[in-house]
Amino acid sequence: MNMVVCIKQVPDTAEVRINPETNTLIRDGVPSIINPYDVHAIEAALQIREKAGGKVTALTMGPPQAEVALREALSMGVDDAALLTDRAFAGSDTWATAYTLSKAIQLLGADIILCGKQAIDGDTAQVGPEIAEFLDIPHISYIRKIDEAGGGRIVVQRLMDDGFDVIESSLPVLLTVVRELNVPRLPSLKGKMAAKKAMIRKLTAADIGAEESSLGLRGSPTQVKNIFAPESRKDRKMLEGTIEEKVEALVRELVGLKCL
Amino acid sequence: MDYFLTEEQLMIRDLARQIAEEKIVPVRAELDETGEFPWDVMKTIAQSDLFGLFIPEEYGGLGKGCLELCVAVEELSRACLGVSTSYAANALGTYPLLLFGTEDQKKRFLPDIAAGKRLVAFGLTEANAGSDAGGTQTTARLEGNEYVINGTKQWITNGGVAEIYTIIAITDRSKGPRGASAFVVEKGTPGFSFGKKENKMGIRASATTELIFDNCRVPRENLIGKDGAGFLVAMKTLDSSRTGVGAQGVGVAQGAFEEAVKFARKRVQFGHPVITFQAIQHMLADMATSIEAARALVYAVARFIDSGAKDVSKESAISKLYATDVAMKVTTDAVQVMGGSGYMKEYPVEKMMRDAKILQIYEGTNQIQRNVIGQALIKEFARSK
Numbered sequence: 001m002n003m004v005v006c007i008k009q010v011p012d013t014a015e016v017r018i019n020p021e022t023n024t025l026i027r028d029g030v031p032s033i034i035n036p037y038d039v040h041a042i043e044a045a046l047q048i049r050e051k052a053g054g055k056v057t058a059l060t061m062g063p064p065q066a067e068v069a070l071r072e073a074l075s076m077g078v079d080d081a082a083l084l085t086d087r088a089f090a091g092s093d094t095w096a097t098a099y100t101l102s103k104a105i106q107l108l109g110a111d112i113i114l115c116g117k118q119a120i121d122g123d124t125a126q127v128g129p130e131i132a133e134f135l136d137i138p139h140i141s142y143i144r145k146i147d148e149a150g151g152g153r154i155v156v157q158r159l160m161d162d163g164f165d166v167i168e169s170s171l172p173v174l175l176t177v178v179r180e181l182n183v184p185r186l187p188s189l190k191g192k193m194a195a196k197k198a199m200i201r202k203l204t205a206a207d208i209g210a211e212e213s214s215l216g217l218r219g220s221p222t223q224v225k226n227i228f229a230p231e232s233r234k235d236r237k238m239l240e241g242t243i244e245e246k247v248e249a250l251v252r253e254l255v256g257l258k259c260l
Numbered sequence: 261m262d263y264f265l266t267e268e269q270l271m272i273r274d275l276a277r278q279i280a281e282e283k284i285v286p287v288r289a290e291l292d293e294t295g296e297f298p299w300d301v302m303k304t305i306a307q308s309d310l311f312g313l314f315i316p317e318e319y320g321g322l323g324k325g326c327l328e329l330c331v332a333v334e335e336l337s338r339a340c341l342g343v344s345t346s347y348a349a350n351a352l353g354t355y356p357l358l359l360f361g362t363e364d365q366k367k368r369f370l371p372d373i374a375a376g377k378r379l380v381a382f383g384l385t386e387a388n389a390g391s392d393a394g395g396t397q398t399t400a401r402l403e404g405n406e407y408v409i410n411g412t413k414q415w416i417t418n419g420g421v422a423e424i425y426t427i428i429a430i431t432d433r434s435k436g437p438r439g440a441s442a443f444v445v446e447k448g449t450p451g452f453s454f455g456k457k458e459n460k461m462g463i464r465a466s467a468t469t470e471l472i473f474d475n476c477r478v479p480r481e482n483l484i485g486k487d488g489a490g491f492l493v494a495m496k497t498l499d500s501s502r503t504g505v506g507a508q509g510v511g512v513a514q515g516a517f518e519e520a521v522k523f524a525r526k527r528v529q530f531g532h533p534v535i536t537f538q539a540i541q542h543m544l545a546d547m548a549t550s551i552e553a554a555r556a557l558v559y560a561v562a563r564f565i566d567s568g569a570k571d572v573s574k575e576s577a578i579s580k581l582y583a584t585d586v587a588m589k590v591t592t593d594a595v596q597v598m599g600g601s602g603y604m605k606e607y608p609v610e611k612m613m614r615d616a617k618i619l620q621i622y623e624g625t626n627q628i629q630r631n632v633i634g635q636a637l638i639k640e641f642a643r644s645k
Contacts, residue, residue: 020289186307187275187308189308189313196271233276
């Protein structure tokens with residue numbers, strides 16, 4: 001069983017602020033982490049490997065320093081890591097990113113592709129399903145449990161608002177996972193030591209045989225026009241009490257403001 | 261302060277810190293309340309390879325030394341001494357095998373210990389033999405190819421939860437201190453059982469029980485070292501482990517200190533955070549100074565031990581004595597800085613203060629450490645004259 005886990009290095013958003021002058025993220029001194037949902041995807045792959053055997057490769061696209069995220073994945077126990085890094089990839093939106101990742105996955109070969117449900121910086125939740133579309137394979141998102149994996153099929157539980165669906169799929173398949181799926185293991189010391197020395201495979205646009213017009217800014221149908229922090233409005237009032245008291249207070253307020 | 265730890269040592273520190281912050285801090289208050297053994301945390305530590313830190317690579321460990329063990333123990337202790345005691349006692353129980361075990365014994369036990377599959381405990385103390393190991397009453401009588409062990413060990417850390425026990429028993433009372441021997445006894449051996457679990461003031465997450473030997477038969481191969489070398493095994497074991505107790509002191513002091521600073525920055529009295537008051541600043545300054553001195557001493561002694569020094573009794577006693585006295589003082593002062601809040605269970609410092617007390621007592625009281633240091637001084641100066 002060949003598995004590829006797509007991970008993303010993201011700033012630890014608990015500590016991210018936006019520069020109000022330039023409307024850009026202040027990344028200085030903000031530690032980078034593996035997108036937390038992706039860590040659950042790594043754990044899921046490792047658990048499948050423990051039961052069904054096989055090989056797990058962590059894949060990311062980013063600047064050379066994204067290697068740190070891959071080494072972290074290696075220290076948790078993935079077998080191999082590949083970094084898509086090329087100037088041609090710069091400025092990719094989710095579409096171009098998914099295209100690029102899908103080309104790499106074709107090269108690596110995979111029966112199961114795992115992604116976090118979304119990244120905590122962009123929050124789009126698009127890249128996983130888009131990869132599946134590019135690869136023309138089924139995808140199941142928001143996986144909360146993997147019941148079976150092996151023998152050319154997989155049975156999973158998909159989290160829904162009002163419960164969960166049990167879905168069986170043939171392989172290859174792409175899964176995106178939620179936190180409920182598992183408790184990720186911490187790295188081991190031997191894993192960390194091996195990860196430090198491990199060779200990380202670098203993949204360029206040429207390596208994956210990508211069409212240049214589909215990459216980076218050129219291949220991105222969407223572009224970010226502006227990022228800004230919404231101004232926090234201070235003139236807010238919290239109403240306290242029972243539901244009845246709060247409703248009464250709210251009506252009084254609205255009448256007072258001549259809204260009613 | 262930068263202690264110029266190697267990249268690998270920093271890796272060990274960071275991993276132990278991650279375990280402490282993610283897996284121990286969230287459960288420490290509950291463990292303290294219930295006194296339950298932290299099996300989940302032990303499992304995490306096992307998966308992280310930290311149980312094998314000081315065990316040679318040929319037996320499945322990482323082949324590191326005393327400094328690496330101290331760095332790991334310090335980080336775990338910063339979160340919870342109960343957990344770090346369970347971890348460190350594992351090393352204590354392993355040293356007799358590591359230092360004096362036969363190749364066969366090492367092959368039999370060390371790989372499982374390194375993997376964290378089986379915990380270890382060291383059994384020396386008895387009702388009438390604490391500081392005075394000469395008062396040991398547990399006996400081991402050779403009968404054919406077996407030793408028959410009788411007696412009761414008391415206050416044994418990891419008692420009941422460990423599967424491997426290294427214990428001291430008298431094989432020939434007529435020989436006095438040369439009549440004691442060390443043995444390895446496995447849980448489940450007929451005639452070996454556990455007494456009640458002690459209800460302790462602190463380190464409540466750690467398990468402390470009696471070990472009861474009632475005609476417990478172990479094969480002759482379970483003798484550690486030579487017949488009659490029991491006290492040597494015990495003393496060398498304690499020489500090796502004492503600095504780790506010092507590291508526990510540094511860790512718990514650091515943990516309490518950080519809580520005190522955090523609190524002092526937030527707590528407002530007379531219109532100002534209390535950290536702006538000189539009375540508080542001076543207390544925090546003294547705490548920071550003594551912690552740094554203790555850490556420098558513990559690391560220096562650990563490096564001395566790792567250099568292969570032959571006799572480390574005095575130095576290891578010095579590091580244990582100083583760092584654990586610092587731990588008691590700093591945790592007490594942390595409670596004081598935090599005032600009424602510090603005394604409440606809502607904050608972790610009262611637990612840290614209760615926990616810290618044991619460090620001045622176990623693995624040789626600090627009075628015994630002073631004896632060890634004093635006797636070493638007498639020898640040293642007699643030689644140099």
